[in-house]
Amino acid sequence: MQKLLIEGGKRLNGQVRISGAKNSAVALLPAAILAESDVTIEGLPKISDLEILGDLLEEIGGKVEKDGQTIHIDPSNMISMPLPNGKVKKLRASYYFMGAMLGRFKKAVIGLPGGCHLGPRPIDQHIKGFEALGAQVTNEQGAIYLRADELRGARIYLDVVSVGATINIMLAAVKAKGKTIIENAAKEPEIIDVATLLTSMGAKIKGAGTDVIRIEGVETLSGCMHTIIPDRIEAGTYAIMAAAQGEEMLIDNVIPQHLESLLAKLREMGVSIEANEEQLLIKPGNKLKSVDIKTLVYPGFPTDLQQPFTSLLTKAEGTGVVTDTIYSARFKHIDELRRMNANIKVEGGAAIVAGPYQLEGAKVKASDLRAGAALIIAALMADGVTEITGLEHIDRGYEEIAQKLTSLGATVWREEMSEEEVEQFQNS
Numbered sequence: 001m002q003k004l005l006i007e008g009g010k011r012l013n014g015q016v017r018i019s020g021a022k023n024s025a026v027a028l029l030p031a032a033i034l035a036e037s038d039v040t041i042e043g044l045p046k047i048s049d050l051e052i053l054g055d056l057l058e059e060i061g062g063k064v065e066k067d068g069q070t071i072h073i074d075p076s077n078m079i080s081m082p083l084p085n086g087k088v089k090k091l092r093a094s095y096y097f098m099g100a101m102l103g104r105f106k107k108a109v110i111g112l113p114g115g116c117h118l119g120p121r122p123i124d125q126h127i128k129g130f131e132a133l134g135a136q137v138t139n140e141q142g143a144i145y146l147r148a149d150e151l152r153g154a155r156i157y158l159d160v161v162s163v164g165a166t167i168n169i170m171l172a173a174v175k176a177k178g179k180t181i182i183e184n185a186a187k188e189p190e191i192i193d194v195a196t197l198l199t200s201m202g203a204k205i206k207g208a209g210t211d212v213i214r215i216e217g218v219e220t221l222s223g224c225m226h227t228i229i230p231d232r233i234e235a236g237t238y239a240i241m242a243a244a245q246g247e248e249m250l251i252d253n254v255i256p257q258h259l260e261s262l263l264a265k266l267r268e269m270g271v272s273i274e275a276n277e278e279q280l281l282i283k284p285g286n287k288l289k290s291v292d293i294k295t296l297v298y299p300g301f302p303t304d305l306q307q308p309f310t311s312l313l314t315k316a317e318g319t320g321v322v323t324d325t326i327y328s329a330r331f332k333h334i335d336e337l338r339r340m341n342a343n344i345k346v347e348g349g350a351a352i353v354a355g356p357y358q359l360e361g362a363k364v365k366a367s368d369l370r371a372g373a374a375l376i377i378a379a380l381m382a383d384g385v386t387e388i389t390g391l392e393h394i395d396r397g398y399e400e401i402a403q404k405l406t407s408l409g410a411t412v413w414r415e416e417m418s419e420e421e422v423e424q425f426q427n428s
């Protein structure tokens with residue numbers, strides 16, 4: 001088991017290339033189950049969630065070949081193997097095996113997903129959608145059993161705007177008989193990316209990226225080639241790092257329109273941002289001014305950048321109020337930031353950051369993926385060395401973060417933990 005060490009205070013300078021989008025990739029791989037011939041996906045990030053999804057595709061009989069950032073998936077010999085336990089529990093996106101296997105085999109058994117602990121993360125809207133398409137769904141000892149004689153298109157109104165439910169219903173509906181309409185659908189760019197892959201496979205989907213998606217079911221889907229979109233959350237994380245500790249940072253392979261809510265907030269704080277079609281040039285101002293943020297569904301401020309942004313606010317002058325309307329309890333990073341001398345209160349479901357002040361290096365633990373990003377940003381700004389444990393969360397979503405930061409001029413390295421440290425970590 002490893003920990004990450006960061007010596008704070010170094011200014012970040014230079015260029016960083018953003019990897020393919022985690023939240024797209026984790027749906028694109030399961031989507032390949034629906035095809036009858038080879039699917040090739042290019043530009044994938046090197047993250048642990050994708051390793052696990054590749055293993056799961058092999059468990060159900062898929063042939064998976066990886067070649068750098070490209071994956072070739074031959075789904076022709078896949079079967080509807082039950083996956084009630086094991087690796088499905090290690091990530092959130094294993095729930096996409098439900099929609100994809102239901103679409104292809106009309107049956108699936110999938111354990112309830114894992115993923116970041118952000119408070120309750122029900123999947124009732126996924127199940128509502130599968131049932132509307134004609135599936136019988138039961139939850140037996142922590143696994144979801146799905147079965148349908150046939151899938152029939154339906155009109156489905158999502159009571160909660162959900163990325164996962166929108167994609168999962170799309171995966172099942174592309175092979176249902178007749179027309180499906182998903183109303184109050186999520187509009188995230190990752191949904192458009194998955195719809196683009198499915199369309200290349202022969203699916204008929206209109207309206208992805210709006211809140212009404214129309215799908216006309218087809219009999220068969222064939223293999224295709226697809227290039228993934230860049231990761232807007234990774235890009236946003238580096239943009240926040242640039243604002244926090246940068247001199248001049250060029251962020252390459254990004255779609256700036258995907259980050260408008262974040263860029264608007266950074267500009268309000270006094271950060272200079274120049275954008276072209278696929279790059280952002282970020283220079284922080286001399287002084288940062290505090291702002292409030294409230295997370296919302298896309299195109300609002302993304303909940304996945306809330307925790308990293310909270311770290312940035314410690315450097316800004318004034319009081320910033322952070323409210324997360326998607327995951328109201330996504331505040332596990334706050335206690336760790338307090339260990340680093342942060343002055344943050346959590347009151348009435350909001351984090352209140354009264355800055356600016358100097359953070360101090362400390363031993364801290366990443367409780368989830370974006371809490372990890374928040375701690376890295378804090379460590380880059382802090383006096384002294386910060387030791388971050390819980391790297392398995394960070395590795396779920398950030399490709400080679402230590403290498404990327406080193407190339408930007410940070411002093412950061414990974415070290416094996418001693419047996420005593422591992423024991424302390426496991427008991428904490």
Ligand SMILES: CC(=O)N[C@H]1[C@@H](OP(=O)(O)OP(=O)(O)OC[C@H]2O[C@@H](n3ccc(=O)[nH]c3=O)[C@H](O)[C@@H]2O)O[C@H](CO)[C@@H](O)[C@@H]1O
Pocket residue numbers: 023026092093120121122123124125126127160161162163164165186303304326327
């Ligand atoms: C793998 C992946 O893409 N993960 C992202 C996805 O998670 P995920 O798809 O799990 O998140 P959702 O968009 O589904 O969740 C949004 C909100 O709806 C609630 N909800 C969701 C489904 C449901 O059936 N019932 C229900 O009540 C959730 O508890 C949450 O409060 O979108 C989140 C919100 O942008 C991001 O933080 C995650 O990074």
Ligand SMILES: C=C(OP(=O)(O)O)C(=O)O
Pocket residue numbers: 022091092093114115116304369370397
């Ligand atoms: C919450 C996240 O991921 P997941 O849904 O995969 O747990 C995230 O990417 O910030």
